[in-house]
Amino acid sequence: MTRYAFLDRDGTLVRDPGYVHRVEDYALLPGVALGLRQLQEAGFRLAIVTNQSGIGRGLFSEDDFARFQAHLVSDLAAQGVEIDATFHCPHGPDEGCPCRKPAPGLLEQAERQLGADLPSSWMIGDGERDARAALAAGLAGAVWLGGPAPAPGDSHRAAPDFAGAARLILKRPSPSRR
Numbered sequence: 001m002t003r004y005a006f007l008d009r010d011g012t013l014v015r016d017p018g019y020v021h022r023v024e025d026y027a028l029l030p031g032v033a034l035g036l037r038q039l040q041e042a043g044f045r046l047a048i049v050t051n052q053s054g055i056g057r058g059l060f061s062e063d064d065f066a067r068f069q070a071h072l073v074s075d076l077a078a079q080g081v082e083i084d085a086t087f088h089c090p091h092g093p094d095e096g097c098p099c100r101k102p103a104p105g106l107l108e109q110a111e112r113q114l115g116a117d118l119p120s121s122w123m124i125g126d127g128e129r130d131a132r133a134a135l136a137a138g139l140a141g142a143v144w145l146g147g148p149a150p151a152p153g154d155s156h157r158a159a160p161d162f163a164g165a166a167r168l169i170l171k172r173p174s175p176s177r178r
């Protein structure tokens with residue numbers, strides 16, 4: 001059973017002025033490296049799941065996205081954090097794709113390609129659609145940064161920042177299988 005912490009990127013791991021894609025604008029948010037190391041040490045594998053409609057909207061290219069992503073992954077690696085994979089949705093909101101969060105498509109890709117065990121995995125994000133994608137994919141739960149919990153129930157929780165989100169996940173007992 002491979003437990004994953006699935007990570008939204010923009011506004012969760014990195015500062016997001018809106019459609020962030022230039023390496024010059026890269027800024028890792030406080031508490032992220034520490035929180036990720038703690039999740040890793042507790043046995044979670046890590047993967048990024050990110051909506052990138054800026055590609056579909058023509059604001060930046062797949063190459064821009066890949067460059068920014070490589071910068072993020074290598075910065076995290078230098079801080080002892082290993083990201084297994086990144087899954088991104090390049091589509092616009094009107095394209096009706098199955099991968100744009102809140103749809104569960106990116107998480108289902110992770111299940112197929114990484115062997116992720118979704119019922120024991122968690123999502124950390126800063127948007128309601130992150131939590132809704134987690135719910136749709138049947139994850140153990142989601143932590144939403146900077147807002148009230150978007151869905152009822154103990155498995156959807158709010159935290160003030162990334163380190164707080166990691167702490168919330170790590171203090172919970174291992175989930176029972178559904």
Ligand SMILES: [Mg+2]
Nearest residue numbers: 008010011126
């Ligand atoms: Mg976000």
Ligand SMILES: [Zn+2]
Nearest residue numbers: 089091097099
């Ligand atoms: Zn998509």
